[in-house]
Amino acid sequence: MAEFFHMGGYGAYVWAAYAVFAIVLVADALTPLWQRRRTLHDIAARLRRESTRDGARKNRAPTTQDPTA
Amino acid sequence: MKPGTTSAACAALLRRDLALIWRRRGDALNPLLFAVIVVALFPFALGPEAQVLERIAAGTIFVAVLLASLLSLDNLFRSDLDDGSLEQLVLSPHPLSLLLACKIAVHWLTTALPLIAIAPLLSVFLHLPDTVLPVLLGTLALATPLLSLIGAICVALTAGMRRSGMLLTLIVLPLIVPVLIFGAGACNAAQAGLPYGAPLLWLGAWLTLALVLAPLATAAALKISLT
Amino acid sequence: MKPGTTSAACAALLRRDLALIWRRRGDALNPLLFAVIVVALFPFALGPEAQVLERIAAGTIFVAVLLASLLSLDNLFRSDLDDGSLEQLVLSPHPLSLLLACKIAVHWLTTALPLIAIAPLLSVFLHLPDTVLPVLLGTLALATPLLSLIGAICVALTAGMRRSGMLLTLIVLPLIVPVLIFGAGACNAAQAGLPYGAPLLWLGAWLTLALVLAPLATAAALKISLT
């Protein structure tokens, strides 16, 4: 087993290469998940904010049409 | 009520841009200073050995000229964008590519030409052999318009953003690597006593192509990044 | 109605500047890219021979880092000036030099530190011997804060002008040539197997001095160029 990891003296290089391969691709796979979560978060926050905005507007200008959103 | 002719518009644009540069002639010298400074830093950084400096002279001058004209490219549309003039250009009834070609020409005349003029001085700093100087000037004369034209496309792409700054350098880099290789390569070949005609011919061919296509591409890119 | 404490003001400034850089984190990478690109241009310009590249490696990296941090210095006060924030800083009840020291610290942390971190990669491109790398990193760690501090004084002097751009480079140049000579000199000495302690000590001494005096000078210069 140790010999397997040793890779005939090239272990450091070989395993570093495989590690880079794994790390970069795992990071690449995780980014969309993270992006998706953040986007949905932002949208939910924006929806909340918009509702406070519309509320404030209604108080200021009672003549404006009721927003249908 | 009739709009003016296209040639009148180009003339007005050339006149205005030259007037602007004249108004800010201090700024117009900046690329020149930058190139001089980059070249002047190398003897300090590498030590004063003449053989080392001579070996890297042509390449360093090329890199300095290239960086100087790239950094000045950033201003090609910047101020026009900031004050709304670019919108007026896009909204004008004349072919945008022609108007942009005028702007590129002004840029080359006011930044690259002075750089070529000062190249002999730079080559003295770095002990470039006198025999190589004509080759250097020739390649610069072919390479700098190419840089202005290629650069203009990239600037147009980045025009939509505020402060594109060095992102521009990143985008331009892959496109100018061939220019650098052939330009500096010709000088290095001349210095080594090898034939240097082929790279010059290549540069000439590319320049002809770029003169036709780059203004069109620039206009297309600008329209993308403005709407 | 009481004004806040000075430490609160500094903290607010640090927080805001970091938030701004985070908002424009793409821009923050620019100096890094610029240095990489300048270094990458040299092999194209000089040819791929390892011996040539090795000889000029340390000096070129030093010049590239220096240019990158100088060009980014231009933005140190630019946006604050453009939107009136700088007026607010000057009008604030807290010592201006302290506030400016915070700004300089943020600048160093966000531009020079990444440059130092990427220096090993740059040295691979130019075949810098592995033994010289620690010396290079050490000199960069001493030289870059010195550049930020000296540069800040000059930026403050040119803050009154729009688009000072490369004039800045011209003013800064004479001040940083000694830094370049000692910094690159130490690396070249190390590469040649000579002792390199003395220049490092000099750099350290200057840095100590600049840490104390530069913020004060910057504040004075800024006040001059704003009124």
Next chain:
Amino acid sequence: MNPLVLWFHKLGSPPYFYRLAGRFQPWLYALALITGAVGLYGGLFIAPADYQQGDSFRMIYVHVPCAWMSLFVYVFMAANAFVALVWRIKLSETLAMASAPIGAAFTFITLVTGSLWGKPMWGTWWTWDARLTSELVLLFLYLGVIGLYHAIEDTRQAARAAAFLALIGVVNLPIVHYSVVWWNTLHQAQTVSLMGQSKISSSMLWPLLTMAFATHVYFFASLLARSRAALLALESGKDWVREIALRESAQEARAHG
């Protein structure tokens, strides 16, 4: 209408694509993982050591598939960029922009693993060889496209600008490659081509091909995931996205108590 055209039309509709991609995506990830595991097992355990390079040759199983992918992804991106610019199809913009970071990742892996391979084989991390240099330029092109895309405010405009750049890059890559070849052979011949013609035994070959397949499948899985995330951001004002956002935030609120 021709059913195939109709299907393409439907595919162009973001909510439909989002749902369809959501259905495919887990299967693609699973397939990539399995074939990848098989390929790596074959490469690390079954394939014999190379008679010339010893065990260091096992780097081939990550280096070469990624190198192939770095080129393949660029072609894919440029094709989508072309469609996006000419026919203004939103989905193509999304696909082009989603493939850029994946391509950059593969290019990065190629450069790093190549470097790691070069140190023991050539004794240096980096030389300015034609292929290596072209690959570096390719990385810069990818970074330029990504940087441009993120630097422009309006996402659709950004996508169009970046697509334009990607197309210019296609024209440029061969020019760079041949100029670098020419430049490299001017002074001296670098002795680089170590592996070019060595015949490869089938026990070495099949893991390589399996890995190549796995990376292709992975690319499409990642592409779908990225496109889905991007579509959510792009269509954030549309009702179907709002529904998803509200649903997820409600779930989260429940999960946190």
Next chain:
Amino acid sequence: MPAIDLVDTPPLLAAHCLAYARNEEPIFGPLDFSLAAGEVVLIEGDNGSGKTTLLKVLSGLLEPTSGEVLLNGVHLTLAKLSHQVALLGHLAGIKMELSTLQNLRFAVGLGGIRPGITPPLALASVGLAGYEDQPVRLLSAGQKKRVALARLLLVPAALWLLDEPYANLDREGIELVNRLLTTHAQRGGAALITSHGAYAYTSGTPRKIALNPGTGNRESAIGPKSTPTKDASA
């Protein structure tokens, strides 16, 4: 190049179902309106209701999300727009470094000139006689605005799109704008102007288009109204 003297062609500008959304967020909602030659119409709306955005769409700088714009009955494209529309936005396309006269000369070179007027005359008629050689940078906020107004006088555009033309101007300047608008309308031109209702265009038939703030005004109130609003300073 088509002549633009179209006093009797029905609508100079017509918009059908025009809407704009930024990142899917509606800025102004489906709007229908038309503008005849000789008309000046005021766009009213609160802060953030999309007035500036509407003008940018009409000038072709932004592409509408839906709907269409017809100019003299033909579809509006960027190229067609060019010499029939003059936009005065927050950014006037004026070079701070150049003198007022140089700026106007350039505008004329680019866009052509109306018969019977010259740049110096235009400068004089906006009250900047004597400032011909002054770099624009050295002018005050209101004086800069006047330079932009002088450009309108010179360029042969039938449709003026003016974003808050009254802002920063003193009383005399406001009268100047009103005078310019009246003359332009009499000549067969038309203008759309935004304003917060403080200084209405007072002669002619001031009509208003109201933008409801933010709600994406799907059923926005459009149509001729006749009361100019002077009660702003309450």
Next chain:
Amino acid sequence: MPAIDLVDTPPLLAAHCLAYARNEEPIFGPLDFSLAAGEVVLIEGDNGSGKTTLLKVLSGLLEPTSGEVLLNGVHLTLAKLSHQVALLGHLAGIKMELSTLQNLRFAVGLGGIRPGITPPLALASVGLAGYEDQPVRLLSAGQKKRVALARLLLVPAALWLLDEPYANLDREGIELVNRLLTTHAQRGGAALITSHGAYAYTSGTPRKIALNPGTGNRESAIGPKSTPTKDASA
């Protein structure tokens, strides 16, 4: 640090023979005026008469050519000014990239805070509730102005110098400014505002300082006048 509750100290701000010349060209002529706590004074003048310049001098950003300025009876120096003056110019010192709330937080960190108010409260009271996380860049012209007004509410400055605070604001915004001014005056603050006379500050005792345009107004008319000008749209 001195306390600034100075409701009964005689003049909050006094200027004697204040004049400013740029390159020997007089911009505004020797001015004498004083401003008591609780007062709001309107600076009126045509375009280019030097209103903006006067405010810059009073805030210490420009040095007057002659004359002196006393704040609470003491000479005005840059350092003293700092937390007693709040300037709202054309440039508000607001970062376009940051959100409205982040901007206000920074202003508070730098300048301190009035008791009894927080940044979110200030935002709400200028009608920007719900815009807390919006980058300022994405706001319309009038909304940006409101952010700048919110800063005034937060920072403990006794003297407000406002350059055209009404420009770009809708009718509601104008009322908002008037409300802010009234409250500030009642609290013992004072304000100098420039305006073209269109929207005068209507409550309290509106006094005006008139600057004669361009002439370097050596004998400028100063003193209390009582007619607010509402007849602007003529």
